[in-house]
Amino acid sequence: MNKLVSKITDSEVEVMRVLWDAGRELPISDIRKTLEQTSNWESSTIKTLLRRLCDKGVVFVSKKEVLYYTPLVSEAEYNEYSTQSLIDRLYSGSAKNLVASLLGSKKLDDSDIKELRNLFKVGSSDE
Structure with a gap:
């Protein structure tokens, strides 16, 4: 899982947070509505970020009447990896x-x- 989490960019984390906060699969319209309130991204940018997350294997997309997105990586997994990565990079692996x-x-x-x-x-x- 660490390999997948390491590939998530800062912009993609914003999209992931929408999915994590929802706690369920979301249609693209709900994701877009939330992100358009918190960022100045165009609809095409949001679609691109979602496609990249799917390509990286951290988000699953299913087609029903519209596209629905589900995170495959939990926020806890992402936070654990990011924290350990920070400690490794800045403190030579020493939490102390x-x-x-x-x-x-x-x-x-x-x-x-x-x-x-x-x-x-x-x-x-x-x-």
Whole structure:
């Protein structure tokens, strides 16, 4: 699945988010309506992005009375891959270095740090 997810461009992620948010297959008219409200894309651009996603194997298209699109990659799979890719590229695969960077740059406030501490405590009790 990682190979498929790695091929999704930023513009295509916007289309995927519409599909993920819906939680069901969508007709092209609903996808177009949503994207035309949030972007300045023409209908032809949206169709091109959907075709590319289908060609990449991350979206399934079925023809009923109109074309319906269904994501084959979940948002969780995409987020997991993207996070790991970021950690690999920027922090040589070290999540610890990512957290240290966030702490050092003051991107986390006290409540964020407290929440992370609680998450680490829960994680360590599972072992």
